[in-house]
Amino acid sequence: MRIRVLIADDQELVRTGLSMILDAQPDIEVVGQASDGDQAVALARSLRPDVCLFDIQMPGIDGIEATRTIAGPGVEDPMNVVIITTFDLDEYVYAALRAGAKGFLLKDAGSELLGQAVRAAASGDALIAPNVTVRLLETFASTAPAAPLPQPVEPLTEREEQVLAAVARGLSNSEIAAELYITLSTVKTHVASLMTKLSARNRVEIAIWAYQTKRVSARS
Known part of the structure; x- marks a missing residue:
């Protein structure tokens, strides 16, 4: 069965690009797109996708709060969320991971890594983009x-x-x-x-x- 994905990003061009990349992979299907955090939560709850791909900075509630709402501590039957961002040293990414995200990627990660992250999240695992892992975690380790x-x-x-x-x-x-x-x-x-x-x-x-x-x- 194909992995069902919901994409949430306030930029239509980004949503379209991510959707094209994921839909081109035989085992992944984009089932919904949201332009803000509130819509992302509503669609996640109605569509119950296997993986939610959330941007951090969105109108309404941001990606962190959206993640906490559907995947945070205490949430019954939490969903799988992967954060995707343009900022490789963004402090909000760390907060999103604490809010329940399964992993994070940069928006220029490429189709192969994007697919790997979606598959990992769908299987209950998590993937941290190797090119940002050390830099991001080093910041918070200090x-x-x-x-x-x-x-x-x-x-x-x-x-x-x-x-x-x-x-x-x-x-x-x-x-x-x-x-x-x-x-x-x-x-x-x-x-x-x-x-x-x-x-x-x-x-x-x-x-x-x-x-x-x-x-x-x-x-x-």
């Missing part, structure tokens, strides 16, 4: 978190530390498997274990935790 960061409920194993570092670099499960010479199912097991031990909802929060706790250096 900022004290608003609340004490959770410590692992159990110590991380050596392999989990390796997977943690790879996730923080923005690698996909397949790339981690190839780099560490382990199977894809083993990678998924380690990522799931990290989420449990760190009380993280997705791999984006795993990456944020890795940088904020200095377990991973932004320049390593």
Whole structure:
């Protein structure tokens, strides 16, 4: 079955371009477009797409609030949201991830990475664009978190530390498997274990935790 996607962006040219790129991929179908945050939430609730692709800066409620409304903590049956933005060091992206987004991309990411992000979100995973991961997380790693960061409920194993570092670099499960010479199912097991031990909802929060706790250096 094709992955059903909702696109929300206040620029018609951007919406059209993203729609053309995604509709050209055999396993993805754009089922709706919204020009502002309020319309995005309304369409998300009525269409129940597999993935919502939201811009940050939109009229009405912005992409962050729209994300929190349909995917934030405490939301019953949260939807999968990917943030797409023109700003690779935009502080609002971090807030959107905390609001429940599955990942983020730049608008010039290209068709291949865009498709990967949509597929990852649809499968319950998350993708952080590798070309912005280090720069964005480094910015917030130098900022004290608003609340004490959770410590692992159990110590991380050596392999989990390796997977943690790879996730923080923005690698996909397949790339981690190839780099560490382990199977894809083993990678998924380690990522799931990290989420449990760190009380993280997705791999984006795993990456944020890795940088904020200095377990991973932004320049390593």
